[in-house]
Amino acid sequence: MNLLELTRLEVAYGGIKAVRGINLKVPEGELVCLIGTNGAGKTTTLKAIAGLLPVAADAIRYEGAPIGGARSFELVRRGLALVPEGRGVFGQLTVAENLAMGAYVRSDAAAVSSDLERVFSLFPRLAERRGQSAGTLSGGEQQMLAIGRALMSRPKLLLLDEPSMGLAPLMVQKIFETILAVAKDGVTILLVEQNARLALEVSSHGYVMETGLITLSGPARELLTDPKVRAAYLGEAD
Amino acid sequence: MDIFLQQIINGLTLGSVYAVVALGYTMVYGIIQLINFAHGELVMIGAMVAFSVIGALAGTQLPPVLIVLAGILVAVPVCMAVGYTMERIAYRPLRGAPRLAPLITAIGISIILQHVALLVWSRNPLAFPQIIPLVSFNVGGAIITGVQIAIILTSLLMMVGLTLMVYRTKLGIAMRATSQNPQVAGLMGIDIDRIIAFTFIVGAGLAAVAGVMVGTYYGIAHYSMGSLLGMKAFSAAVLGGIGNLAGAMLGGILLGVVEALGAGYIGDLTNNVFGSNYQDVFAFLMLIAVLVFRPSGLLGERVGDRA
Numbered sequence: 001m002n003l004l005e006l007t008r009l010e011v012a013y014g015g016i017k018a019v020r021g022i023n024l025k026v027p028e029g030e031l032v033c034l035i036g037t038n039g040a041g042k043t044t045t046l047k048a049i050a051g052l053l054p055v056a057a058d059a060i061r062y063e064g065a066p067i068g069g070a071r072s073f074e075l076v077r078r079g080l081a082l083v084p085e086g087r088g089v090f091g092q093l094t095v096a097e098n099l100a101m102g103a104y105v106r107s108d109a110a111a112v113s114s115d116l117e118r119v120f121s122l123f124p125r126l127a128e129r130r131g132q133s134a135g136t137l138s139g140g141e142q143q144m145l146a147i148g149r150a151l152m153s154r155p156k157l158l159l160l161d162e163p164s165m166g167l168a169p170l171m172v173q174k175i176f177e178t179i180l181a182v183a184k185d186g187v188t189i190l191l192v193e194q195n196a197r198l199a200l201e202v203s204s205h206g207y208v209m210e211t212g213l214i215t216l217s218g219p220a221r222e223l224l225t226d227p228k229v230r231a232a233y234l235g236e237a238d
Numbered sequence: 239m240d241i242f243l244q245q246i247i248n249g250l251t252l253g254s255v256y257a258v259v260a261l262g263y264t265m266v267y268g269i270i271q272l273i274n275f276a277h278g279e280l281v282m283i284g285a286m287v288a289f290s291v292i293g294a295l296a297g298t299q300l301p302p303v304l305i306v307l308a309g310i311l312v313a314v315p316v317c318m319a320v321g322y323t324m325e326r327i328a329y330r331p332l333r334g335a336p337r338l339a340p341l342i343t344a345i346g347i348s349i350i351l352q353h354v355a356l357l358v359w360s361r362n363p364l365a366f367p368q369i370i371p372l373v374s375f376n377v378g379g380a381i382i383t384g385v386q387i388a389i390i391l392t393s394l395l396m397m398v399g400l401t402l403m404v405y406r407t408k409l410g411i412a413m414r415a416t417s418q419n420p421q422v423a424g425l426m427g428i429d430i431d432r433i434i435a436f437t438f439i440v441g442a443g444l445a446a447v448a449g450v451m452v453g454t455y456y457g458i459a460h461y462s463m464g465s466l467l468g469m470k471a472f473s474a475a476v477l478g479g480i481g482n483l484a485g486a487m488l489g490g491i492l493l494g495v496v497e498a499l500g501a502g503y504i505g506d507l508t509n510n511v512f513g514s515n516y517q518d519v520f521a522f523l524m525l526i527a528v529l530v531f532r533p534s535g536l537l538g539e540r541v542g543d544r545a
């Protein structure tokens with residue numbers, strides 16, 4: 001079953017279409033990636049799914065139901081979480097308070113605290129810094145916090161927007177290990193990345209986006225060996 | 239009589255009222271970057287409603303404390319309703335509009351509320367009935383009245399309560415999250431419309447109590463009392479650093495104390511060229527002086543610093 005399905009999704013800023021009718025499926029339990037160069041429309045797509053941009057209701061189906069144009073705070077309750085580009089941590093709140101906001105919609109205190117333990121075991125660094133304001137964390141730690149915070153809502157579908165952006169290679173590796181661990185826990189993931197190789201290596205399916213359109217899609221393994229993808233996104237000439 | 243101590247006591251009394259009103263300005267500013275010019279009118283409505291209730295109950299044999307409490311208990315929900323309504327019908331539709339639009343709207347609402355008060359209560363001031371026996375204590379050569387003690391304690395209680403709410407409860411954390419980044423707050427499942435409405439309601443409740451306090455202190459309430467008081471409390475919020483809760487409290491108390499000291503000493507300082515009626519000028523001169531050196535206020539951070 002497809003947890004998420006985009007059908008001819010169009011998103012415009014004013015009169016300018018940034019996403020021009022794309023189809024995309026994320027089957028339940030899988031990790032799917034959406035890659036493409038800067039300005040292709042990836043962030044716009046994720047924002048539309050998360051309810052931050054107005055779109056036609058039918059263009060986005062989640063658990064079979066049309067959610068296009070629903071408001072973001074309602075979608076969180078239905079198990080959809082977005083880790084935004086640039087992380088979006090609350091800089092003046094402490095690490096613990098940021099994580100508490102991730103669990104804002106939940107009232108099952110016992111399960112919340114066990115999820116908090118889970119997040120701290122994924123990211124021990126966050127446990128050490130729980131009383132510190134999030135603005136004082138390094139970029140990598142902020143990314144951990146942003147992911148941890150999203151996990152605190154117990155999402156069924158996790159949308160990740162360029163989690164590796166601006167991070168040192170070691171930190172990128174750590175973040176990707178966590179993404180795989182989260183996927184293994186059964187969370188469905190739609191991953192947006194500019195680091196195409198890494199994204200395709202961890203995904204089951206991949207989509208390639210160019211100027212608002214999906215130009216290629218298929219099993220991630222095949223995309224990794226596709227000559228066009230290799231030339232354009234993996235920095236390899238034939 | 240010790241003039242200095244006396245003016246400190248008077249200043250703390252007024253200053254704590256300013257602080258409570260300033261909190262309302264600063265909370266709303268912190269969450270939607272709007273200077274709610276109609277906030278002073280909420281103070282006025284609080285005082286007028288409470289005085290009406292107190293006046294009606296004055297003839298009964300109820301203890302004075304209960305009568306004042308009844309006034310507060312009616313004034314608070316009325317002001318909360320007015321605060322909620324102004325946000326809902328006037329500010330929310332303008333949320334995405336250029337900043338001048340809600341600002342002008344706020345001025346408009348302030349004028350409308352004054353005229354509504356004029357229609358309801360007429361031009362004549364309401365006097366506080368003589369129900370509270372004058373209790374006073376002598377402290378080190380100065381006099382502090384029972385009303386002053388009550389005002390200072392009540393304000394302190396509300397400031398502590400608000401601070402605990404904002405820093406210790408989930409709702410308070412959600413308010414701070416919303417003020418830092420409303421879009422990401424929405425991604426957490428926070429209904430930011432509700433948080434914003436709640437902020438207005440809390441601010442209005444504080445304003446109502448402040449209105450009762452200041453009215454009781456001066457023994458009088460009238461339809462235009464919110465203007466100057468609101469202006470001063472807003473200045474206090476700016477003085478402390480707008481958007482910052484501790485700043486609003488500090489700014490309010492400081493403004494009250496400086497104003498009182500100004501009233502006490504301005505004659506001596508200027509060889510009686512200026513009398514104590516220049517106290518407001520004195521207070522605002524200090525405000526300007528502070529802002530010249532610290533444009534973002536005493537405890538303020540860079541304005542517009544958002545995650």
Ligand SMILES: Nc1ncnc2c1ncn2[C@@H]1O[C@H](COP(=O)(O)OP(=O)(O)O)[C@@H](O)[C@H]1O
Pocket residue numbers: 013018036037038039040041042043044045
């Ligand atoms: N808020 C906005 N207003 C107008 N245009 C925007 C806005 N955000 C993005 N765009 C435009 O939409 C296109 C897609 O942007 P984006 O979705 O951010 O791309 P990507 O995430 O793939 O780098 C770009 O041309 C960008 O300039």
Ligand SMILES: [Mg+2]
Pocket residue numbers: 039042043044085162
């Ligand atoms: Mg992007």
